[in-house]
Amino acid sequence: MQDFDAIVIGSGIGGLVAASMLARYRKRVLVCESHTIPGGAAHSFSRRGFHFDSGPSFYCGLTDPQSFNPLRQVFDILEESIATIPYHPLGHYHFPEGSLPIYANAKNYLDTVATFAPQGAKELQKFQQNLLVLYEALRGIPAVALRSDWQLIPVLLTRYWPSLLKLLPLIGTIAGSAGELMDRDVRDPWVRRLIDLECFLLSGLKAHETVAPEIAFMIGERSRSIIEYPVGGSSAIVDALVRGLQRWGGQLRLGTHVDRILVTSGKTTGIRLQNGEIIRAPIVISNATIWDTYTKLLGDEDVPVDDRKVALSTPAVESFMHLHLGIKAEGLEGLTGHHVVVHDSNIDITVPGNTCMISIPTVWDQNLAPAGHHAIHAYTLEPYEGWEYGEFYQEKKRERSQSLFKALEKSYQICDSGSY
Ligand SMILES: Cc1cc2nc3c(=O)[nH]c(=O)nc-3n(C[C@H](O)[C@H](O)[C@H](O)COP(=O)(O)OP(=O)(O)OC[C@H]3O[C@@H](n4cnc5c(N)ncnc54)[C@H](O)[C@@H]3O)c2cc1C
Structure with missing residues (x-):
């Protein structure tokens, strides 16, 4: 007796x-x-009119429609869509030595980098070219066609063999890290830090811990497709997926909270919820x-020891500290939407508080705040440990959030002075 074909x-x-x-496929x-x-x-x-x-x-x-973004392909299959607002540049990176706009157009981006590191910009161009070759080869095989079992092989051989041929010489790159590609082409320390920063923004990890296809995808899409913000914020994407799920008969x-995945004789049979309820499904x-x-969710006896070992060796990102602010828009006319502030160039970008990400989506979608206001989201890496609620919690929160307030002030001062 199964309650569902699959539980997620x-x-x-x-x-x-x-x-x-x-x-969508009737499960x-x-x-x-x-x-x-x-x-x-x-x-x-x-909160109080701020989204x-x-x-x-x-x-x-x-x-x-030309994008390789799997989410767009999923929306098509679900017959769902969202509205977006295109914008450029992608954002501004602020270092103590200066600020630079990040242009999607590869040439504009390299020209800006050249003002900081002329030789480094040439090396960056080579690095980008290698990533674009990988991106072009990957484009031929849509993410929705990929599967994790052996049946991937006949799918690739019958439907995607021309793309497969293009990918064969790149197998080493696909399996490698962005850091390995960087080591091959880029010596300039300023540009190496910039690449580390871009990888960190993408994966939470620096270049040597970020897989090359991930950064290839980002560089490729950013230069070939449209940079955009969903009308209504990230929840517009979530709402479209929930709508698609429910429209095709799925339930949410x-x-x-799920307490346990139930496994009998090596096969999943369902789940147990925190309240003790059991729901049955073979997947x-x-x-x-x-x-x-x-x-x-799984007991020691439910999965082979080696599988568990491999899974648990996955590198983890630190946690994040977030600051959400609603502020008056008056006097902030020059504000732009994305900022990344590195406070100290002599400290590693992954040290908590040193790199702060800021997004002000009301620059693009004013309906996310009451009229005449902006909604701000700023965050930085912060270890998860040590945040148990107690006597010093509020004080610690005030102290640790200073780097985010400082980053906000810096990015606004730079916007206001028009110095980038
Ligand atoms: C601060 C931040 C900024 C980011 N910025 C970007 C960006 O600008 N662009 C971009 O493309 N990506 C960005 N990302 C990455 C992107 O948000 C994530 O890759 C993506 O949202 C992860 O989705 P997921 O489905 O893998 O997992 P998650 O979003 O982690 O979803 C897991 C879900 O499982 C639920 N869950 C866990 N355990 C249980 C349980 N036992 N029972 C029931 N439910 C459970 C959780 O509550 C959660 O809802 C960012 C991520 C973060 C954290």
């Missing part, structure tokens, strides 16, 4: 994509989400973190 644990973008696609699907708001890292929330993103704000190719249960997809999946 978690309504992050990954979980919603998996579930809505299964629903009975249930998504269980711990939180009362869907979207995981991409969820949004409202805040909790995570992503850099998007590209969401509405462009919020405030529903369970976990959108929880890999660490939670292998240490909390």
Whole structure:
């Protein structure tokens, strides 16, 4: 007796994509989400008329039919769409030695970098060219065609063999890191830090820990497609996926924490919720973190020891500290939407507080705040440990958030002086 064909644990973008696609192909699907708001890292929330993103704000190719963005392909399959606002440049990076706008156009970007590091810009061009070759080869195989079992081989051989041929000489690059490509072409220390920063913004990790296809995808899409912000914020993407899920018959249960994936004789049989309820399905997809999946949702006896070891060796990103502010817009006419501030060039970019990301989506979509106001989301790396609520919590919060307030002031002063 099965309640569903598949259960998805978690309504992050990954979980919603998996579930809505299964629903689209006529499977009975249930998504269980711990939180009362869907979207995981991409969820949004409202306070006193301000609408805040909790995570992503850099998007590209969401509405462009030429884009390789898998989300756009999923929207097509679900027959859903979202409205977006194109903008440029992508943002501004602020270092103590100066600020630079980040242009999507590869030539403009290199010209700006050349004002800081003329030789480095030439090396960066070579690095980018190699990534674009990889991007072009990857473009031929849509992400929605990929699968993780052996049947990938006949799919690739029958439908995508010309793209496969293009990819063959690049196998080493695909399996390698962006750092390995950087070591090959880039000596200039300023540009190496810039590449590390771009990888860090993308994956939370520096170039040697970021896989090359990921950065190739970002560089490729950014220069070939449209940089845009979803009207209504990140939740517009989440809402479209939830709409698609439900329209095709899938179900979403919020405030529903899954305690355990049930496994009998090596096969999944369903899930147990925190309240003890059991729901049965032969397929369970976990959108929880890999660490939670292998240490909390599955028991030691449920998966082979080696699988667990490989999964748990995945490098983890520190946690983030977030600042959400509603401010008056008066006098801030020159404001732009994205800023990345590195406070100290002599300190590693991954040291908590040193690199601060700022997004002001009301620059593009004024409906995200009451008239005459801006909504701001700023964040920086911060270790998860040591934040248990207690006597010193508020004081620690005030002290640790100073780097974010300082970053905001810096980015505004630079905007205001027009010095980039
Ligand atoms: C601060 C920040 C900024 C980012 N900026 C960008 C950006 O600008 N552009 C971009 O493209 N990407 C960005 N990202 C990355 C992007 O947001 C994530 O890659 C993406 O949202 C992750 O989706 P996911 O489905 O993999 O996982 P998650 O979003 O982590 O979703 C997992 C879901 O599972 C739920 N869950 C976990 N355990 C259980 C359980 N036991 N029972 C039920 N539910 C459970 C969680 O509550 C959560 O909703 C950013 C991420 C962060 C954190």
